Amino acid sequence: MNSSATAPRTPLHRSAAPGEARLLADWYATGRSATLNDHLTRYGPPPVTAALGSRRSMPLVEAVEAAGLTGRGGAGFPTARKLRAVAERRGRAVVVVNAMESEPASRKDQFLIAVAPHLVLDGAVLAAATVGADTVHVCLPRDRTTQYRQLSAALHERRRTRLDQVHLRLHALPHIYVSSESTSLVRWLGGGPARPQGSPPRTHERGVDRRPTLVNNAETLAHLALIARHGPDWYRQAGTPNEPGTTLITVSGAVATPGVLEAALGTPITTILGRAGGPTEPLRAILLGGFAGTWLPTAHLDTPLARRDLAPLGAAPGAGVLIALPRAACGLSETARMLAYLAAHSARQCGPCRLGLPAVAEDFAALAAGRADPGLLSRLRRRTGLLPDRGACRHPDGAARLAASALHVFADDVDHHLTDGSCPAAHKPPRIPVPPATPPETWR
Template sequence: VLDRHARDGTRLVQILREVQDALGWLAPDTLTAIAQGVGRPRAQVEGTAGFYSFFHTRPLGEYRLLFSDNITDRMLGSHDLMRSLCHKLWLEPGRVSEDGRVSVDTTSCTGMCDQGPALLANYRAVTRLTPERIDDMVHLIRRRVSVGDWPSDWFHVDDNIRRRDVLLDHGLAPGAALAAALDRGPAGLLGEIERSALRGRGGAGFGSDIKWRSCRDAWGDAHYVICNADEGEPGTFKDRVLLSAFFDMVVDGMCIAGFAIGASKGFIYLRGEYRYLLDRLETRLAQRREAGLLGRNILGRGFTFDIEIHLGAGAYICGEESALIESLEGKPGKPRIRPPFPVTNGYLGQPTTVNNVETLALAALIAVKGGEWFRAIGTPASTGTKLLSVSGDVERPGIYEFPFGVTVAEVLQAAGGVDTQAVTTAGAAGFCLSAGEFGRRIAFEDVPTGGSIMVFGRSRDMFEVARNFTRFFAHESCGFCTPCRVGTAVNARLMDKLAHGRGSPYDLDEMEKMHRLMQGASHCGLGNTATIALRDMLARFRPAFERRLHSPDYEPAFDLDAALSQARQMTGRDDAGAHLTDNLSAQRAE
């Protein structure tokens, strides 16, 4: 493995993955050997191995099952299915079975929300779980059938494209956009991107022409293009479909970005959950090299550009561009201090443009059709179309392409949302709208979105939705800065406290305060946005929270009676008099 990666420390995440695949886990001696092999301190290699949730430094058995804990999978019964599987195999979630063969746990989201509930079996997605499928799985595990020999239809992933517009209906041949860009020349191409007013589709909406020009104008020994295919927002799966069904558009987009900024190398940072796509994408890149559409002297026009695929390892934070670059360099994916920005100091300190999969595919379309054509679609401030991943309580979950400016109500109507109570418009990190707001428009100037639209019907308990989101962020915070590390953990604990009937109005106030603090003081976008949906839900669905309160009056956040349980155990007393709450109630009654 080391030789295949030229003992290059920047390939550390890939090396760790491949070694783990071969040996089952990353033992201390293995980490030492890898550190020596790539010439990095052992502590650094151990730090990287410990950061990513798909790496394990203790044996977890030959079957590693991770059930998606995303709220839409939970709504489809994933938690009950996990409990059923654990019960049948005599297992506890989060632990390895006594014979050391099976481990079962949860993972934040598998990117299969349109065909859940789903799990990862040895990091391969199994979709459409049912009680019968779980029974069959138990049977196969008992018979020691390896995951590779499980029924192939269990691993089938549908694209579920429900509505096409200009991008999903483009009809361009592979390389057509590349040829058009070469004809236009770098300045002409940048001019078209500027005229199109294309904005990044990851959610922030930064102008693509500004990013590309800044990168092109920055001094460096080399320039790089990175395709951010690490979509990890709960409820989003649009990049999965673009990579699966429109990969040539994405590669053309990367090539033309390289042409515009003067780069000859690009990376696709592929989400670890989409590992099933890796071989297929590698094969397609090889075919393009043979066809003269990638590599040296592309289309015989003297332009050289090649692409490497880098597979992530289960860290949501790597969707943040500077964390993604750290990961590409073989380090834990912790966001960098900015400035400097990646466009001047990115991969290996060189000028780097990081673009979303959808942005690159749209850039390819603009190279052919022109900026004016694109600008006529959508709204003046949000040009073009947007891919929406719609999941939850709808009849037709899947991918919908709409021009910007479409209302939430129109999206719901297309997807078959009936009696909808709430919609989250950017996974766990964006607005949560209630029924009176469905006339609002999907656009950067009204409701911005990276593409995740999760729909909640009237029967859903919005408190449990919020609780799921707080757990997600507590798990995914990288721990680098205090407001986010502590704030996400405190919010998750407050929500658990409320869920167990021990909360007070003080706890609700605390969460509102935490929102203001984290939004203003966190180091990166994860912490800045982690409480937006929670804030919205507290404002719009407050009765769902208040129903959980132990008392409508103020009570101290610290549960002294619970904290004294250890003392009661030690003294062997558990009568009413040894309980603070009972004593207090008696005193109040008097």
Template sequence: MTRPVPALPSPGVTASGSGARLLAGWYATGRPDALVDHLRRHGPLPAQPSLVEAVEAAGLTGRGGAAFPAGRKLRSVAARARRAVVVVNAMESEPASRKDAVLLAVAPHLVLDGAVLAAGAVDADVVHVCVSRARPAQFRRLAAALGERRRARLDPVRLRLHALPHAYVSSESTSLVRWLDGGPARPRGTPPRSHEHGVGRRPTLVHNAETLAHVALIARHGPAWFRGAGTCEEPGTVLVTVSGAVAAPGVLESAPGVPVALLLDRAGGAARAPQAVLLGGFAGGWLPASALDTPFTRRDLAPWGASPGAGVLVVLPEGACGLAETARMLAYLAAQSARQCGPCRLGLPAVAGDFAALAAGRADPELPARLHRRTALLPDRGACRHPDGAARLAASALRTFADDAGRHLAGFPCAGARRPATTAVPPAVPPETWR
């Protein structure tokens, strides 16, 4: 099981769990919540006739990475005035993220409560819970949690659990809809959007697991309580996965607005002097070590070309090669494309190849201009947002590691380029298996 910081069984670094909301049960007991624990802590499902308005007033945004207003998405589905479908996106295909896995392990009923409450708000009669086939233990634990709820006759809607192919783009919302309709787990073009014609051509609400857990707490405690943490623009708490060169890698819960450096301290501090931090995961951006006092918010990180994304921080130590690390990630992203459009079939492999040449120190005077040109062509041209994330990562690396890039282009790659990877890059899953 992926664990909160620092590891089971001790709640650890954030000692008393002060400020924890989603992980409050874990910090209080050091064990996952069974249904009886969940009901003792949170009580039964509340009657919440104005859930959409409450979520809008709370200012909750999606925790899957895009940060779309959760209340607006709820309202869009509810406005269709037809029987809807709710999909819990617990795929977590971002390689550097473990937050949803931790949340579902220690507080599964909070996520399921949020899904059931959302179903009531949008007039849905079924909730599809989507997890990755690559995590069979997670599937078994969730199946057990659903069994507890069925025996308790807790839910007024059907909850169905599914194990989907594990690929980077299989967690995209239209990939889930397409798979649930019997197709491959690949993004489909829009329009129509899922809230208009989703599963079975019905209005479909797709929310990340963490987002729905927040919905369950907002329904119980109200918008003002939710806004008691975080900032005015980004209220509430977020789950953050911290990995790389830190003493105690894991998942922690924090309010937006704290400095990035403080998040690293809560993960035991840097194990080696940091050179940069990757924010947002493989589709994110690099923050140089000189900027670690930047608050962990979208607004404050935007000038650096970064964002919290799905709550991912990967610490790159001094001595590692940021260009080589980025090249490995870009190669993975290129291999994980759905290959349904030009930017994915042609653009991503070209950028990944250019970056591999840069990381290897191949002297090519045309490489910088070509790489900048190709990177600029990727965003907003694909059938989904997969090329946009790769372009963001590449552009960020060129800025953050500009001095290193100059030396590499001169034929003098840094010693770190020949060292083992600091950031774990999983093997790619071929698209023909995405069914």
């Protein structure tokens, strides 16, 4: 199960739970990346003709809708609704594969592309046929050269065999947290900066080259490719009735074998931690969803990994990230470092990103360092409450969610830091890797 973006650091020693090896089925079986020949031997070519039908019936859209597939990029939007919105627009459409994976704690899309690239590309080709697109743009961060070479090789295999009837183009974009937002991709592909475009029209109405544009996460498209082959009833054999299927999860922190694994939606969090080898030391909390996610105390580890079960806790699966924070770490210090990163990587286009987020990050840094003034906590709560629903994108919302959950889950530490200064754990080395909190050099 141990894996990185290119290959596992150690061999795979355990299989997935029954029925849960889908996207990573070949990987679990062989422990190596699938070539096009491996892929075609297992799955055959993408069933484009069967997916097409008439423009009115749109069989693949109906199958995806019956399967209940939702986006795996973080928002969880129904995939069939996206497909239908683009397919029903006039004019030739465009498909964009979002493989940016800007969430620093996530490796799932990188790993999926490394071991099963043709499932992702099949999904993109099938989506293009369904919405009437002649071009697929595949977007990767430009600093992941190994991943770029892997996907380039996969595209070359497909071109050499003339497998696809659509044009697939690979792009390398600036690697910035908000550059993975769908309108950032559309804006960059149109010659602009890789920053979110907050105003209408929406991408399905007028996106790349002013054409209707479908933007889907890489993992979402891989699921779509399997639904096209096996049907919605097969897809629903895993997961829950309300949230069917499997999902990829990046597990890190204080676990024995951190990496990417595949699990059915609805699997208890504690079971997922167990599949990652279990905790290596007593845990204080879990960060669910990544840097824009939610802290959960260990009392909620039995909660199923599903939106319906997590919603009462103010949480969601997000980008499929689980970080186990040990009891010996300082949750406030870890959160302060993540907030500083989010503030540095904002688009700086609107008030919440230019002013509000840096102010929250600065206040949280003071709290973590034990430098709190008498009005800091009330000011921090007020500023955090002002961030959501005010920006051109959802970047400030995620930062506010992280900060608010930290104040709640680490309430005892907050009191200690306010009255007695920073706790001893705050002076220990960080437990969660955070990239340098430096502003992007370029948006192009």
